[in-house]
Amino acid sequence: MAAIRDPNRGFDAIVVGEFERGFAGDQIEHVVALCRRHGVQVWLPEAGGPLDLDNAEHRALIRMLGAQALREVVRARHRAMAAMRVQTRDHGRYLGGRAPYGYRLVPAGTHPNLAEARRGRCVYRLEPDPDTAPTVRWLFTERRAGRSVQDLVVTLNRQGTPCPAEHDPERNQHRTRRRWTAQSVASILANPRYTGWQVWNRQSVDHDHHTPGERRRRRVTRWNPSSRWVVSRQRSHAQLVSEADFVAVQRLRSNRPNQDGESREYLFAGLLRCGVCGRRMDSHWVHGRPGYRCRHGHTGPRTQHTLATLYLREDHLITRISHALHMPVVASPSRVAAQLRTHHMVIVCTADGVSVELPRPMLRVA
Structure with missing residues (x-):
């Protein structure tokens, strides 16, 4: 994919011999569009020649093949996960x-x-x-x-x-x-x-099959609750x-005891992710109020022009999250938090605002 940007690349077409090994989901649409911008054709045997995204039949074909390939990817992943569970638990x-x-x-x-x-x-x-x-x-x-x-x-x-x-x-x-x-x-x-x-599955990876040619391909790692660990x-x-x-x-x-001896409740603990570095935000109590911060500039490498600390108060977050979820502004904080946890949502936070990240739907395998 990097070579197609070179005008002296020495080729003007890419032939995909087996679509199952070449792409999954809607990857091929992004690849074909990228190749076309650089004057490279993508040939597919099932299409009888070069793919044309302006051709309705070609679009229907590659979407059908992409869904079929993704189904095989999910099947293979499920088989591998099942085998790893057995190897961890029994051996x-x-x-x-x-x-x-x-x-x-x-x-x-x-x-x-x-x-x-x-x-x-x-x-x-x-x-x-x-x-x-x-x-x-x-x-x-x-x-x-x-x-x-x-x-x-x-x-x-x-x-x-x-x-x-x-x-x-x-x-x-x-x-x-x-x-x-x-x-x-x-x-x-x-x-x-x-x-x-031996403990396995403490973390899981949300694979994104959408943009294989992009450097910013999303691959989100999440910590699993102990109930999902395999020991x-x-x-x-x-x-x-x-x-x-x-x-x-x-x-x-x-x-963890507090200096004042009082218990502290953080409604959004574990639900917030920093939109700058991708880390989970820490719960933090300041001036008698619950809040959340990410100290990416203190506990790890920090890129240039990145704020040393991102801090958001919980009461300010409630209004922003309610708006993002299209809930009434008067909705109780506990109801907002329950909505997030019930639907396994994650809130991505930046200094400018918040956005709601929905879990990627699982593909049902027959």
Whole structure:
């Protein structure tokens, strides 16, 4: 797709041999339109030649083929997800990705799939990393003793303890800062895999099949509730912390005491996402009022011309969200929040306003 912008590309047409492997959904319409702007034709055997978006029959054809291909994509994804659930639950299999800070990967035998085994692939398991495992144990011990996350961050940076990005820079090239942050410490303290159990599906990805040729292709990662996690039936690796310590630390997170001793309610906790950096916004109490902020400029890399902190008061948000949902302005705040949670909506916030993001409808597979 990058080559079609080059006037000296050396070709003037692209032939799609198998549409199932070439596109899904309405991707092909965007691809054909992009190619046409640069003088490149897209040939499809089912069309008997080059595709023409001005031809009604061609448009109907590619939409039918796109729906068929997307159905196959969803089927394949469901099969893969089902297999990964079984591998995690029944076998405690490590399914890829970065090893959690505090662990390292070691070979655990040949791959059970004969075809993969013939290629020389093997399976891996997690093993405590002697360089970083003590830091993980220290974090849980100190946090359970009552120290705040921010206090732990300050201590780690003062001592010069390598943060995850600094410990493994080759796998963390997207991280420009080499310091501990509240987010990095909190993510370690919230990871149940340190108890020795294999846990999968803590996150899910909302795949966007609409714009494959665009650099801003949306691929939204969401944290799943614990009810959707898949946990192995037996321990799969050495634990760095006991289950009792892990549970105690989670209770500290959920029952954080306030200085005034009063309970605080945040109606939109977990429902707001920063429109600047994509992170989930934090609940924050200021001047006796609930609010939400994103400190993308403090806890991670910040692009130029980006505000250091985005802060929105809850009472101001209620009016904006009610308007975006076409609800009466007099609607109660709890009703507005219930509407969002019932329909699994997400509010994208910027300094200029808010927008409602609806969940992408699931394609029913026969």
